[in-house]
Amino acid sequence: MTHPSSAEPNPASVGRVPAPPFVRLPDPRKLFEARRERLEFLAQTSELAPYLWFIAGIAAAQGHIQDGLPEPELPPADALDRAREFGMPPLDRNRIELDDVLSETLSRLFDEVAALAKPAEAQAALEWIRTATPEQMRPIVQGVLTDAIPADAIAEHVYVAAGLQVHFARLAAKLDASRLVRISDGACPCCGGPPTASLVVGWMGAEGTRYCSCSLCGTLWNVVRVKCVLCGSGKGIGYQEIDGGPGTIKAECCDSCRGYVKILHQQKDPALDPVADDIASLGLDLLLQDGEYRRGSFNPFLLGV
Structure with missing residues (x-):
């Protein structure tokens, strides 16, 4: 109780x-490495061990895929200034495009987690998302960013959310905290x-x-x-x-x-x-x-x- x-x-x-x-601000390298270590530690004694090991594998992938990834580009300086002036977040979730950097981030993550042990439903969702077209991927990205996730497609959105965490951590790390x-x-x-x-x-x-x-x-x-x-x-x-x-x-x-x-x-x-x-x-x-x-x-x- x-x-x-x-x-x-x-x-x-x-x-x-x-x-x-x-x-x-986040350090994208350290962020996911520390998370992986913590998840693996918790999995040793938790009743949720299988799931914690799975998420630890995702955290490891979130760290590994950053090697050699092209750098994401921040919004232009005038847009950052406007955001500050009007008290808005400089990384506008509603304006994020499925550009080459985000697409490669997602693709690398999907490939990296393919070998993880997972339930059949999670594997089926991964197989579908790995072959999704940009037209199919965009609404999933927007669903994650607007917290509008349909109950019948949760697994697909979770994989995309993991990729978006990497992308946004790398963007946030480039901002000026002051x-x-x-x-x-x-x-x-x-x-x-x-x-x-x-x-x-x-x-x-x-x-x-x-x-x-x-x-x-x-x-x-x-x-x-x-x-x-x-x-x-x-x-x-x-x-x-x-x-x-x-x-x-x-x-x-x-x-x-x-x-x-x-x-x-x-x-x-x-x-x-x-x-x-x-x-x-x-x-x-x-x-x-x-x-x-x-x-x-x-x-x-x-x-x-």
Whole structure:
């Protein structure tokens, strides 16, 4: 069962006012390598081991395919300036084209994951997506980017989402962090994507600070603690966790919007990964799914669950 608490204490030292950076851009190489390592570690003791090993294989592929990939091009400087002026994400999800770089990224990923052990349905979906025409691929890309994924084609969209994570992480890494502006607490300042989870970090100069992790590009952005990242309310915030756990993963529940997003205490366990540990803590979601709170975060590897 879950264990509620009324408020999440802030461990910042008395009299110390940290000035954490607003954004930490992803390092595409390290991002997926660290995720692979975490997934493989979690798979050793989890009841979800077969699935965690499969996603670890995808994470490994997301890292491997970057070798020799052509560089993606950022929007022109005037478009970046307009985005900043109007408080919009510089990587417009609605304007991403299935260009040569994205097409090659997807193709390489599909080839790389072909050898992974997987259920028959997942294999059939991969075989179809590997031979899809650009006309067939475009609506799938748009479906992932607009979070409009049909229930009868989840597996195909998951593979495309994995490729898009690589593409957007590489784009985000090329941005100037000092030029980014806050879109909203629940929207990535690089691509506008929703969070997978939030992290309380232990970085030097940002100890005890909370960051949201983008489900698409992997960017981290600062959001104050004890505040709903979905609706912005600071009232009626509570925390649910599984009894007997280490206290590093909780569901931050909001009485205003009745949503929740997991919060991972990375300052207690630096190995925590927002994607990997969100999947591995599925039990917490299952305990909450019949209650009063709805899951408000997004993880492409938990679609259909």
